[in-house]
Amino acid sequence: MNPKDQIKENLSITDVVSTYIRLEKSGAQFRARCPFHNEKTPSFYVSPERKSFHCFGCQASGDIFSFVEKIENIPFFEALKILADRAGISLQDSQKNKEESRLISLLKEATGHFEENLKRSSEGREYLFSRGLTEETIKTFHIGFAKNEWRDLFIFLASKGYSPEEMEETGLMIKTEKGYYDRFRGRIMFPIRNVSGATVGYSGRILPSLVDPSIAQGKYVNSPETSLYHKSKILFGYDTAKKVMNETKEVIVVEGQMDLCMSYQSGIENTIAVSGTAFTDDHINLIKRFCDRVILSFDADSAGQNALKKSAMLCLLAGLDVYVVGDLGTKDPADLIMQDKELWYTAIKNKSHIIEFLTRKAINEEKDERLLGKKIVNDVLPFLRAIQSPIDRNHFLKFISQKIKISEQTLQEELLRINTAINERKEEIITKLQIPKKEMLVREIIALIRLKDLKDSDHIKDLEIDINLFPDQIIEEEIFKIEEKLTSGNSETYFKDLIKSYKKELFNDKIEVLQKKLRDGTENEEEIMKELSTLKNIYKQV
């Protein structure tokens, strides 16, 4: 049997179709409102027996392959791949495919093991219940628990016949000279699934009772990038959100795992999460398969707001309509929903369009009328320019003009000055929104200080860095990244290099200030030149 027939044999068409739309039983068949044309009464029929679908409204018909092709808006071969993954069948019988499907099975076993652990861990269950999750949600997301032991999972997987190398390949084990040990210990385990719904990695949250203040641990530890898990291609919750994304053409994007689970539980199933990063082009393509509209709910801190801007820019350039959920008045959506899910519904209902959001933000931050004009040009107009529909662009141009006292015509002129080929400038705009290099270095240094307890090291004394400058979450994420880097190198050299780069950035800043003074000609030129050459000398020594 060829793979195509085999896949068809293994999968039921009702299972496949109901991943995307709600089916109701109607005699020997199932029916639904057609996903391919607009209708009030169902004329879309699925026959499990003939393994086919037919719509009496728009005449769409076919099998599982044409259904997935049409609904995901992808070519046949991609549909084939999605369904092959789902059926656990490898398309080419190559060595690589065989290895991949073995790793997928390994991860499936591991997920089951974590789920079993959770059933027996009253501590783990109590924690999840205390955060407001129900038994059903825990089951839906296959949330589990990794015991606080060094080789619990290792022993289990070995008993299932998996080799240590295979376990390491999935990122579940860490290899040392003394042998292998479990990466995730004492953590609540959230499986991370790919587009087809197969688990490819985990996000593990430490149990609060196991937090040991004497050692550095990340609150969240994620699987490293592996041959299966590519962070830039995964949207948390995409597989559980698909159906309602397709129905509503709309998706709500939150930051954390817990936000995702709670939002889903509150009835907003079309919620997905990005993990501490902004969108990539791959993410946008996944969203565009089903949605026209994206609603972003990111943290109010600077990291969250940066991610928000970057994500919004990419979405606008891709032709998506972008909305923002305003300040929640609480830490995150999960907390809000635990208080009262109605508050979350209201927050979403009161969303504002990204242009309105950014305009109001600028008005709040800048009271000087002239400077406000400049701020709008810098902070808002690039987003306006990124809007693909000229009608929408005009609409929001009017909005801005009404909010600040600048004529539409002037704004129009400013808009033209922003490079007309904004697509080519995409990279530039996105880089501009990124965190400055100096701040990244400070984050890394603080993380390393915490990780290796270097508070009193001579290297950092003259840097005057406030190690409590950033919220814990940011530093914890940074610590995780560093742990990855340190496994493959010498920490002393790494630390020295880091400090060196930071010092260079500091010098660059100082030199820039002096050069500006020179250009402005406001101060004694000779003095500045002297200072400059001293600085450049020190710079060389660093």
Ligand SMILES: [Zn+2]
């Ligand atoms: Zn139809």
